[in-house]
Amino acid sequence: MSAVLSGCLALAPGPKSTPRPTPRPVKPVYSPSVASLELAKYYADLEQDLLTRGLLRTDGGGPETPYDAEDLAERFETLAFYDEYAAASDGGAGGLGRWEVPVILEPVFGPSVSAAQAARDRDMLTAYAARLARVTGHPVSVGSKGNFTVIFAGLDDADFTEARVRKLLPNLSASDLALFTAPPRKFYCLVTAGGPRQDPLNYSRGVALIRAEQPGLMRESCIHEEVAQGLGLRNDSPKARPSIFNDDDEFARLTSHDEKLLQMLYDRRLRVGMSAAEARPVVTRIAQEVMGELTH
Template sequence: MAKSTSRTAILGLVACACMALPGAADVQKSSQGTATVSKSSLAAYYATLEAQFLAQGKMKTARHVPNAPMDPVSLQRDFVHIALHKEYGSGLSASGSKTAKPLLRWETPVRVQVQFGPNVPKSNRAKDVRTISTYVNTLARATRHPITLNPHKPNFHVLVVTEAERKSLAKTLPKLIPGIAASTVNSIARMRPNHLCMVVAEPHGNRRKGFRRAVAIVRAEHPDRMRVSCIQEELAQGLGLSNDHKEVWPSIFNDDQEFALLTKRDEKLLGMLYDPRLRSGMKIDEVAPYLHAVASAQF
C-alpha cells in the first residue's frame, strides 16, 4: 500500500514483479541509479524470461489441479492471506508485508475501459480486447458483481503500452483520467523492467464505499502468454484480492509464477470477496465471524 497526502489517502498497490534480471550487457543505469533496459532489448528480455518460466514448468494454463486442496478451511486461510493483508508497504520494493489491512472491494459497478498506446500493433490490440472482454465476463460470473467492458464513464482503466509510452504517462495520465491521485501516477512512473505489470486501485476516503478507480498497466512488449497472465492477475487483484502469498495454491495470487491463468480456486476466492455478508472497510476481526459460512457457500 502506498501512502499519500492527497484526498485519496491510501492506495491499493499491486505489482506482478519478477526479480530475475536481464543480462548485464542489457542493463543501464539512469542518473537516479534505477535499472533500465534499452528499447531494442526489452521485448527480447521478456521473451527470454517467458521461455525460462516455461522450461521450469511455470506459467501453467491449467485452471484445475487434480487432488489440490479445495475445502472451506483452506479457502478461509487463503482469503485472510490475500484479501486482508498488504503486499506492498511504502513502495514497490516493500513486498511481502504481513501487515493486516481492511477488506476493500468495489461496492459500485465496475466499468472497464481498454486503451492502447499508439505504437501497439493493431493485430495485438484486437487480440487483447478479445482476451479482456472474455475475462471480464469470467470475473463477473465469479463475483456476481456488475463488471463490464464499458467506455462510458469508466472507472477501471487498462492501459496496454510500450515502455516509452509508459514513461510518458507521468504527464498524460492526469489529462486521460481527471482526478487521478498523484501517488497513482508516481507508482506507475517508478515501474522497473522487472515489474512485469501493475494495478493501482484508489479507494474512497470513506473505506466503506470501497474502490473508486483503478489503473492497470500491461506491457506491450510481453509475449502472448505473459501478456495474458498479466491481464488476468492484475484485473483480479484490482478487484480486491491484492496480496500474493506463497501458501496460496493452486493460484495466480502467488509470486512463484507457477500458474498463468485464474484458477478455479481463485474464482472461489473472488466469490468470497464479493459475498453480500462482507463489505469494504471491515477489519479481520469483523470478517472472522462470517468466514466459515462465506467459504462454505462456494461449494
C-alpha cells in the same frame, strides 16, 4: 531544392479543375527503440524459461494442488485483508475493500501498440470481464469512459502513460507515478485501485499497466492477475495454490481456486470496511459453502 517566385504573371485562362481533397495526415510508422527491443527479447526469453520449468500453467491445477475450506478461508484473509505494500507498523492489516458500483474496464493503448494487437487485447479483456461478472455476481464489463482503466503501453510510451495516469490519479505520489512511467523490468504489470480519501475501501477507480513488450501468455497472465487484484484481492501469498495470487508464476490464468476467492469477496454477507477479525466467522462459513462442505 525548390524556390518560391513572387510576382504577378498574366496567364491564358485554362480549363477549370476540381480542387483536390486535402490529404489526411499519415500516421508515422512506429519503430521501437533499442531499449524497447531489448526488453521485448528479455520477456520473450523469460516466458520461454518459465514454460520450460513447468510454470505459467494453464491447466488450473490438479490432484497435486489440493485445498479445503479451511485453506480457502485462510488464504482469503491473507489476500483480502492484508497489503504487501502497507506500512510495517500496522503489519499490513486493513479492512475489506471492493467495488460497490459496477466495474467498467476501459482499455487504452499507447502509440507503440499496433491496431491488431490492440484488438486482441480488447477481445481478451472483454472475455475476462464476462467471466469475472459471472464469478462474482457483480457487474463487470468493458466500455468507454470506464472507472477501471487498463493501459497497454511500452517503454516508448512513457509520455503517453504519464499524461494518462496524471489525469486519472492526480494525487498519486511521484514515486508511484514513476512506477507507471518507468517500472523496473521485474514488474511485468501493476495495478492500483481504491476509493476517495474519506472512503478508500469503497473502490471507485482502478488503473492497471500491462507492459506492451510482453509476449502472449505473459501478457494474458498480467491481465488476469492485475484486474482480479484491482477488484479487491490486493495481496499475494506463497500459500495460495493453485492461484495467480502468488509471486512464483506457477499459474498464468485465473484458476477455479481463485474464482472461489472472488466469489467470497463479493458475497453480500461481507461488508466494505470489515476487519479480518470481524469477518472471520462469516468467511469460514462462506468458504465451507463454496467448497460444498456446508449448505446455506
